[in-house]
Amino acid sequence: MNAQQHLTGGSEIDTALQELFDDAPREPVAMKKYYFDIRHSSRFIHDDEGVELPNIEAARQEATTALSEIARECVRGRSRHRMAVEVRDDHGHVLEASVTFVMKLRDVKAIDRNRNASLDAV
Structure with a gap:
């Protein structure tokens, strides 16, 4: 994997982590x-x-x-x-x-x- 693929979320690990964070419930700021x-x-x-x-x-x-x-x-x-x-x-x-x-x-x-x-x- 080159640097460009990593920066754009090209690896399976990056994609999986991004999906995990996107779906994670966020606590509202009081x-x-x-x-x-x-x-x-x-x-x-x-x-x-x-x-x-x-x-x-x-x-x-x-x-x-x-x-x-x-x-x-x-x-x-x-x-x-x-x-x-x-x-x-x-x-x-x-x-x-x-x-x-x-x-x-x-x-x-x-x-x-x-x-x-x-x-x-x-």
Whole structure:
């Protein structure tokens, strides 16, 4: 048997194993409902629907994605903004992902004076 036959399940053993696994009963993954509440500025958006996910890691990834999308939209034109995604299940809060955005405008005139003074010294 060459490598191509093996990769495509060409041997009798490969075919028998594949049939065994195809017919094997699979246990369903227990899904749990997670709710993603959004908090930004003085607003609080309560999630009444929730999302079924397999585990807390999937909920963490979902919260991270949601937070990055919210941040992209909410910080425009603001110098300071805090936002959070609070994740809960049927028993209570399980995690929180938050970001605080701060933009500080430096004293441009002072920076220019220091830069010019440095250039004059050269």
